[in-house]
Amino acid sequence: MIFPSADQTSAAVALHYNELDGFYREIWGDHVHHGYWRTGRETSAEAAEALSALVAERLGLGRGMRVCDIGCGYGETARLFASRYGVALDGVTISESQFQMAAARNAPGVSISLCDWLQNGFADASFDRAYAIESSEHIADKARFFAEAHRVLRPGGRLAVCAWLAKSGALGRVDGILLERICRYGRLPGMGTEEDYCALAKGAGFSVARVDDISGQVSRTWAICIRRSLAKLASDRRYRAFLLDGGAHNKAFAATLFLILAAYRTGAMRYCVFTFEKAA
Structure with missing residues (x-):
């Protein structure tokens, strides 16, 4: 496990997404997650939806299921699943900005809550399926993340987790x-x-059904985000003003775009889709 030199609290995570809200939507799009280039010919929007479709495939979604989206962002994947698969979906986000946007775009079968996943308030055995697309990384107590997912799933339930990962084995200095x-x-x-x-998943009571390393199919996301960001810096004064704002807490994230692309290229960073199952 890699840890930052400064502690990252849930309040800091919420501030990150609130402060960068407009930039995320303009640079990443409404899904706010990696794209998955299954064929390599997809547009960015198609690739983002393809990752959601892969999660749905791993979950085995079926009409009438109750599903939880852990870290739902703007609710785009939740709305997609509700409309395409006929599931009832509860999403949670820690960001007030994301919650307001998701609520404004509310759709039949989708309910969005503003809360910390570790204090979610859902009853035991509430859901048939659950998924977390690039949200577990923001939770400090990952053992509790998995324990809560196991608690709220019904026997035979399934959890899909898409995660940014450090490579296995020893890391070099760089x-x-x-x-x-x-x-x-x-x-x-x-x-x-x-x-x-x-x-961690096994410790919470899950079995590991499948692990898909799709690093090579998602890393293109960052080159695209860098190009979009540079274009915005050149054309939109809001972006330049934000980077020059001494009171902005999260402007260093701009550098992260380049760091993540470099980490994928060196192999330091991986991206996996995990499928876990709760015993029937």
Whole structure:
């Protein structure tokens, strides 16, 4: 597990997404997660939706299921799943800005809550399926993240987790510096390895059904985000003003775009989709 040199609290994570809200939507799009280039010919929007579709495939979504989106962002994936698969979906986000946007775009079958996942208030055995797309990285107590997911799932339930990961094995000095700064600037309390996630899930009572390393199919996301950001810096004074604002808490995240692309290229950073199952 890689840890940043400064602690990253849930309040800092919420501030990160609130402060960068407009930039995230303009640079990343409404899904706020990596794209998955299954064929390599997808547009950015198609690739972002393809990652959601891969999660749905791993979960085995079916009409009438109750599903939880842990860290739902603007609710785009939740709305997609509700409309496409006929599931009832509860999403949670820690960001007030994301919650307001998700609530404004509310859709049938989707309910969004503003809360910390570790204090979610859902009853035991509430859900048939749950998923976390790039949100577990922002939770300091990852053992409790998995314990809560196990608690709210019904027997036979399934959890899918898409996660930014450190490579397995020993890290060189440069790779260690890259990942520490990604954690610090990106408000990640810790970045685990594939083995860390599997061990934590098993410790919570899950079995590991499948692990897909799709690093090579998602890393293109960062080159695209860099190009978009540079274009915005050149054309939109808001971006330049934000970087020059001495009161902005999260402007260092701009550097993270380059750090993450470098970490993928050196192999220091990986991206996996985990499928975990709760015993029937």
